[in-house]
């Protein structure tokens with residue numbers, strides 16, 4: 186999966202041609218002539234340039250310096266400007282090249298995706314700085330009261346005298362002072378100002394830890410010892426430990442060892458898991474700079490973080506998916522927490538897996554990489570069982586917490602209210618009476634998944650999708666969760682005019698309403714995408730949960746991961762059946778992971794927990810196995826099934842997805858592509874299966890038709906050869922201009 190170190194030729198004194206990758210979907214690079222400006226260290230790959238492209242100018246990256254071009258030199262244009270004097274880091278460029286090749290994506294687009302927006306726009310690479318103001322020796326010695334003529338200046342001098350390390354400009358302004366007062370003091374020689382990078386380098390001799398680490402239990406200790414042994418070389422490990430078994434503590438102590446050796450660490454976390462608490466935990470432990478990268482970070486900050494990481498000043502980088510592209514001068518280890526989480530795979534554009542790239546990067550840079558999870562992906566389990574990854578297990582919960590057993594609740598016969606069976610309601614009552622907290626997990630927002638006519642059975646579908654409209658009550662309306670189409674609530678059935686319209690099934694709003702009616706005195710907190718639109722709504726609710734007062738939490742996925750609810754003693758899963766009979770081969774794995782994650786919220790402190798899983802299929806063998814024997818045993822069985830069916834991780838697949846407003850174009854294009862590809866595969870004697878085309882699981886979405894073609898092979902290289910051929914064919918196919926298509930290597934969902 187990994188390429189060889191590219192041997193760059195020595196910089197050419199006056200090269201004829203620069204090959205430039207540009208942020209376009211086109212899978213090719215563009216030739217330009219060097220301009221009059223010459224980089225001080227000569228032309229090398231990784232330098233950003235501005236080039237004319239059509240009628241505009243674009244920022245691109247030189248990826249090759251060549252002696253000649255396939256085009257006539259006289260027809261090539263010179264670049265418009267050179268942006269950098271130092272190239273982007275070589276290892277970063279390598280990772281981008283690998284990513285583009287592996288995921289069959291345009292290199293220019295990949296590079297653009299992997300760099301901060303400001304670099305993409307052509308901003309210089311140098312770190313942004315800030316001003317730090319401090320007293321001069323004269324200023325430190327002067328009594329501020331002597332500045333009677335300038336009272337505010339006197340007060341400002343007093344403030345700076347209290348801060349011997351100085352204050353940054355923004356902090357001075359935050360204290361209510363203004364720039365002229367600073368300038369006034371500077372003119373008098375009483376204060377001075379210095380530019381400093383936003384993330385400051387650690388002073389030599391600073392201890393790594395800001396707080397002592399915990400004493401590890403035996404299992405943790407063994408895992409850490411194994412990880413220590415892998416420092417300084419490529420050594421992938423699967424840290425497989427139940428929720429609360431102390432994986433994070435092991436990461437922290439591994440990072441400590443990396444920092445002590447002068448290295449940096451990169452920690453990838455799922456989108457939903459990057460809570461302020463996570464970051465807080467890392468910042469509390471270490472005295473070195475810990476920085477964060479996620480989609481909410483501003484463009485300016487992102488550039489600072491990138492620069493701080495690249496130069497080695499930021500020592501720990503914690504981030505979501507895209508952080509895998511952070512260049513790091515002295516990277517010593519990569520950690521991927523909750524490695525099974527789907528958010529590590531980008532689902533549009535450049536469809537990369539940050540988890541998989543973490544392993545690729547670790548091999549390239551000769552580093553340990555730790556994939557941690559309570560419910561590892563079948564891919565990682567297969568790697569571990571083949572001996573590619575070291576399998577480190579933590580079977581006990583750290584501290585005193587005990588385990589919750591999963592209990593299946595049969596919903597078929599019993600009366601239900603708002604999605605909840607009688608048994609669940611009683612269990613909730615018991616816990617509330619005891620003064621505990623309860624979590625009700627329901628993976629559907631809104632009031633009810635459908636509205637239906639009692640007279641004729643009419644169901645309200647989205648006009649643009651093959652999907653039902655979800656009923657919402659707050660505010661009242663019908664919403665399509667796939668295209669966001671909204672409609673007012675109907676008074677009557679459009680088919681038979683009956684007014685007897687009833688909600689079918691339950692979503693978070695309905696469950697909340699039912700619980701409130703049943704437990705009028707209980708505090709109920711609903712947490713879903715709708716209830717947390719207001720900024721701070723989520724953190725306010727979580728603060729309340731942490732206060733330990735009795736309450737019922739009703740929520741979606743948002744509650745399943747990352748958060749610790751030590752006072753929750755009962756978890757009720759309203760409907761476990763979603764993934765049981767899906768057409769997607771990964772659905773079972775994913776829903777088992779989710780159930781275990783949700784169950785892991787209960788009984789984290791000294792209180793034992795109960796987990797009730799409601800189902801209409803209490804006899805389902807997979808569900809029973811999960812409840813009685815746990816995830817690991819179920820995973821083994823699922824792996825056997827995948828092997829027998831010839832599915833990943835035992836074969837490799839790629840999915841070509843296509844969509845267009847008119848159904849015929851999509852079908853014709855894919856049928857032609859499949860036909861051509863099959864002929865080529867036979868001619869090349871390449872054992873790759875080409876399956877389909879078939880309509881996508883939801884064929885019509887926003888009035889566009891979706892279809893797909895699947896490629897499957899025993900070897901990655903074969904799959905790639907076939908995918909590359911298909912992509913090249915599509916780029917030239919006239920019909921493909923009317924169709925939007927994309928290739929997804931190692932797709933997570935079908």
Ligand code: ADP
Pocket residue numbers: 399400401402405426427428429430431432433434435583584
């Ligand atoms: P995980 O990441 O596996 O969910 P954590 O590292 O968050 O587990 O640990 C769960 C809880 O147990 C945390 O409150 C943590 O502080 C505590 N903990 C972890 N390791 C130890 C230990 N060796 N001794 C005491 N408490 C521990």
Ligand code: ZN
Pocket residue numbers: 638639640641642643678679680681682683
């Ligand atoms: Zn009707």
Ligand code: ZN
Pocket residue numbers: 647648649650652665666667668669670887
């Ligand atoms: Zn829709």
